[in-house]
Amino acid sequence: MQDNTQSLMLSNDRSSDSGRPGILASLILDAFAPHYCIVCGRKIIRLEGAAGVPLCEDCLEELPAAPAHRCGICGKELFAEEGTCYSCRTTERSFDEVYSLYRYRDTPALLVRGYKMAKRHSLAGFWADRLEAVIRERWPDHVVVPVPPRPEKRKSREWDQVEAVAAQLGKRGICVRRVLLRLPNEEQKKLTREGRKSNAEKGYAFDPSCNEKAPSHVLLLDDIFTTGATAEACAKALRGKGSEDIVVLVLAMD
Ligand SMILES: [Zn+2]
Ligand SMILES: [Zn+2]
Numbered sequence: 001m002q003d004n005t006q007s008l009m010l011s012n013d014r015s016s017d018s019g020r021p022g023i024l025a026s027l028i029l030d031a032f033a034p035h036y037c038i039v040c041g042r043k044i045i046r047l048e049g050a051a052g053v054p055l056c057e058d059c060l061e062e063l064p065a066a067p068a069h070r071c072g073i074c075g076k077e078l079f080a081e082e083g084t085c086y087s088c089r090t091t092e093r094s095f096d097e098v099y100s101l102y103r104y105r106d107t108p109a110l111l112v113r114g115y116k117m118a119k120r121h122s123l124a125g126f127w128a129d130r131l132e133a134v135i136r137e138r139w140p141d142h143v144v145v146p147v148p149p150r151p152e153k154r155k156s157r158e159w160d161q162v163e164a165v166a167a168q169l170g171k172r173g174i175c176v177r178r179v180l181l182r183l184p185n186e187e188q189k190k191l192t193r194e195g196r197k198s199n200a201e202k203g204y205a206f207d208p209s210c211n212e213k214a215p216s217h218v219l220l221l222d223d224i225f226t227t228g229a230t231a232e233a234c235a236k237a238l239r240g241k242g243s244e245d246i247v248v249l250v251l252a253m254d
Contacts, residue, residue, distance in 0.1 A: 036054075037054065037055050037056035037059050038054045038055065038110055038114065039055060039056075039059040039107055039110070040056060040058070040059055042056045042058075043056075044056050053111075053123065053126045054111075054114060054120065055107070055111075059107060062107070063102065063107055063108060064102065064103065064106065064107070064108065071083075071084050071085035071088055072084050072088075072097070073085075073088040073093055073095075073096070073097060073098070074087065074088050074093070074098045074225075074228060075097070075098035075099060075100050075225070075253055076253070077103070093228070093232065093235075094232055094235035094236040094238075094239050094246065095220065095231055095232070095235040095246040095247065095248050096245055096246055096247060097247045097248070098225055098228075098231065098247070098248040098249075098250065098253065099134065099138075099247060099248070099249050099250070100225060100249075100250045100251070100252055100253035101127070101130050101131065101134070101250070101251050101252065102251065102252045102253075103252060103253065103254075104224055104226075104252035104253055104254045108251075108252050109252065111123065111126075112223065112224060112251055112252050115127070115161060115223075115251075116161045116223060119159065121159065121164065124161075124164040124165050124167070124168045125168055127165045127168070127251055128165055128168030128169050128171075128172060131165065131169060131221075131249065132169060132172045132174060134249075135169070135174055135219065135249075139217070139219055139247060141217055142215075142217040142218060142219045142245070142247065143175045143176070143177050143215035143217060143218055143219065144166060144169055144174055144175065144176045144177070144218075144219045144221050144249070145176075145177055145178070145179055145180060145215065145218050145219065145220050145221065145234075145238065146162045146163055146165075146166040146176065146178060146180075146221045146222075147162055147180065147182075147204075147220065147221065147222040147230060147231075147234055148162075148163075148178070148180050148181060148182040148204070148207075149162070149163065149182060150182055150184075151182060151183070151184050154182075161223050162221060162222055162223055165221065165223075165251075166178075166221055169221075177210075177212060177215055178207070178210065179206060179207055179210045179212055179214060179215070179238075179241075180204055180205070180206065180207060180234055180237060180238070181204065181205050181206070181207035181208075181209075182203060182204055183202065183203055183204065183205055193227055196227055196229045199229075201229070201232070201233050201236070202233075203230075203233055204230075204233045204234045204236075204237050205237050206237050206238065206240065206241045213241070213242065214238050214241035214242045214243045215243060216242065216243060216244045216245065217243075217244065217245045218235075218238055218243050218245065218246045218247070219247050219248075219249045220234055220235060220238070220246055220247070220248045220249065221249050221250075222234075222248065222249075222250050223250060223251050223252070224250060224251065224252050224253065224254070225248060225250040225252075225253040225254065226253075226254045228248075231248040235248070
């Protein structure tokens with residue numbers, strides 16, 4: 001219900017000025033014609049290992065990498081600044097670094113929304129392929145800890161976009177530990193920026209029923225990094241239980 005309402009609000013997205021269909025149009029196209037590229041409309045020839053990705057070979061190749069000149073802590077793109085962004089220099093962070101596969105715009109934003117809101121579940125494998133490559137190269141000894149879904153979502157066993165990627169990573173032999181718990185709270189997306197921050201801060205805890213210690217080297221997995229409030233709350237909960245090195249790993253960042 002919630003996801004449907006949200007997908008109807010996607011029409012005023014920022015890709016609409018780039019001369020191609022907006023996100024809503026692309027998602028509708030994808031739902032009715034899943035064998036055509038959501039960016040250029042060409043028929044998709046299935047690529048090995050890329051099953052379920054609604055992009056043609058050319059558009060898949062053109063996926064923009066995250067910016068090279070970015071904040072050493074939160075990963076945001078830097079323009080006039082050097083090293084770390086203003087926000088990270090003035091705010092205390094419980095995590096050490098954020099790594100994002102993509103910027104949350106253009107084609108990657110389409111893919112994230114297609115995955116999360118239009119529930120194109122098969123994209124979980126696409127994200128996991130990319131994350132696995134980065135994890136093996138940069139953090140082979142870190143343990144993946146997924147950001148947990150809302151309790152109602154967990155209870156109803158509703159599909160969860162973060163858990164689906166975590167499960168795929170587990171299948172690829174990456175160590176995954178579900179040691180966090182989301183406490184009953186208001187939904188983040190209904191709140192203002194400030195509201196999100198204080199809401200998120202009390203929203204997560206180390207799961208006392210998991211019977212595990214907090215891993216010392218963590219890759220905190222989430223779908224999108226926006227304000228960093230969720231990452232901060234989760235990292236704080238992990239640090240409180242002894243985690244030392246915490247890298248936030250996301251599919252896309254604003
Ligand atoms: Zn294409
Ligand atoms: Zn920063």
